[in-house]
Amino acid sequence: MARRERINRTIKDATVKRFHYESHNQLLAHLADFMAAYNLGRRLKTLSGLTPYESIAKIWTSEPDRFIVHPLHQMPGLNTQRQVNYTN
Numbered sequence: 678m679a680r681r682e683r684i685n686r687t688i689k690d691a692t693v694k695r696f697h698y699e700s701h702n703q704l705l706a707h708l709a710d711f712m713a714a715y716n717l718g719r720r721l722k723t724l725s726g727l728t729p730y731e732s733i734a735k736i737w738t739s740e741p742d743r744f745i746v747h748p749l750h751q752m753p754g755l756n757t758q759r760q761v762n763y764t765n
Contacts, residue, residue, distance in 0.1 A: 688711065692707055
């Protein structure tokens, strides 16, 4: 529970407490960008210095039976389509 509260606080501090959004779509777009940067770039002490993405990839290679689908196919990338409407 404490970890969930910590990540929620981290997200709030980096988004809604720091920026004013003209619309809900702007908030959603910024949240998606923040989460992508966090998951792919931030190294965490609790994961022995790995990013969340690297940690999942490491577990996938050593214990693929723990996963229903290939987790690396679920990561955003060049073939991911996300539609964001900045006007509302």
